[in-house]
Amino acid sequence: MDLLLYFWLLLKASLFSTGGLGNLPILHEDLLARGWATDRQFAEALAVGQISPGPSGLWVISLGYLTAGWAGSMLAVIAICLPPLAVLAVERVYRQLQNHVFVEGFIRGLSISVIGVFLVVLVRLLQANGMDGRALAITIGTIGLTLTRRLPVPVILLLAAAFGIILYR
Amino acid sequence: MAENSPGLDVNAKGNAAHPRPNSWTLFRLWLAIGAQSFGGGTATQYLIYQAFVDRRRWLRPEEFAHSFSVCQLTPGINLLALTILLGWRLRGPSGVAISLAGLLLPSVTITVLMTALYAGVREHPVVRAALRGIVPATVGLGLLMSWQIAKPLLAASRSIRNGSLLVDLLVLTTSGLFVLYFSPPIVAMLLAGGTAAGTYGWLRARTASRVETG
Structure with a gap:
């Protein structure tokens, strides 16, 4: 694995997306195409990112560790810290651009596109994991439980793990 | 006023509306936010608002709101952009480094350790299930x-x-x-x-x- 290229792929995904999971579709495409990551590693990293503290965007650090060890996780830290630095430049031009219709529409369209792609990636993760009634039940159950706001997300994931052990072992 | 608040440098230019926190105070604050930030971004945003606007009044609510919307337009993780912007406003370049380090040190360490632990057992049948x-x-x-x-x-x-x-x-x-x-x-x-x-x-x-x- 070429670590420099690997770093660039992490950086690129973060540069062309907003939010903690916006970089997922781009990384999924780039790393799977080169055989540097598997669907399973993506799923594992996402789960760790949800359970661990901090912004959910830190899932990339977990992916870095799973795919390229300690070096991978450190490169991931750098790759997610650099793009947000652009905020200092964005702040300067924001006042002039905030009423600009093209920019406003562009950002909205970009975010919506990300969601369209994201949905496909989610379905692919589900398929790679083995799509069956049990999996769908867990998916729907998670959505329902989360919407009630009774349980914190890490607890819901632990419950899902318990169900996994019961249903799939 | 600024002179009475612990942990504040009095701004050299005498700008009392924007007192600058000293590095150590700023680092400790972000470290506390980073360590408590279980449950994703929304909880963390709330902690930041509480620390910087409610308790210490280093930012006015509308300044925070403005910073927040600017961060929505920034590439990458919004919460990191917010951390960078607030760090910059309070202490310039060193503020950015201090704030990022404080926020990320606990959460990155825990994330890497959890992954490392997991990687050790990932082939176990129970873990796979x-x-x-x-x-x-x-x-x-x-x-x-x-x-x-x-x-x-x-x-x-x-x-x-x-x-x-x-x-x-x-x-x-x-x-x-x-x-x-x-x-x-x-x-x-x-x-x-x-x-x-x-x-x-x-x-x-x-x-x-x-x-x-x-």
Whole structure:
């Protein structure tokens, strides 16, 4: 694995997306195409990112560790810290651009596109994991439980793990 | 006033409205926020607001709101952008480094350690079964999050112009279907989605102003 290229792929995904999971579709495409990551590693990293503290965007650090060890996780830290630095430049031009219709529409369209792609990636993760009634039940159950706001997300994931052990072992 | 508050340097220029916290205070604050930030971004934002606006009044509520909306337009993790922007406002370049380090030190350390522990047991049959349960749950959370992101965007479109909502829905379905059937380069497709919605907004605004003036 070429670590420099690997770093660039992490950086690129973060540069062309907003939010903690916006970089997922781009990384999924780039790393799977080169055989540097598997669907399973993506799923594992996402789960760790949800359970661990901090912004959910830190899932990339977990992916870095799973795919390229300690070096991978450190490169991931750098790759997610650099793009947000652009905020200092964005702040300067924001006042002039905030009423600009093209920019406003562009950002909205970009975010919506990300969601369209994201949905496909989610379905692919589900398929790679083995799509069956049990999996769908867990998916729907998670959505329902989360919407009630009774349980914190890490607890819901632990419950899902318990169900996994019961249903799939 | 600034002189009475512990942990503050009095600004050399005597600007009492924006007292500068000293490095150590700033680092400790971010460290506390980073260590308590279980449960994703929203909880963390709240902690930041509490620490910087409510308790210490280093920022006015409207300054915080402005910073927050600027961060929505910034590439990468919004919360990191917010951390960088607040750090910059309070202490300049060193403030950025201190704030990022404070926020990330606890959470990155825990994330890496958890992954390392997990990597040691990932082939165990029980762990594999547990993961098979966790993946669909993660997908469920992802679906919810997509909805949370999409809802305000679509609502904004609906309230501005009729056609805009239709364009949004078209962009959403087209990008999904394209990825599903043609696997185009993702970045190019995201840019195309943005350009389509941007151009549409611009054209509509131009026609609207023509109707008004003509």
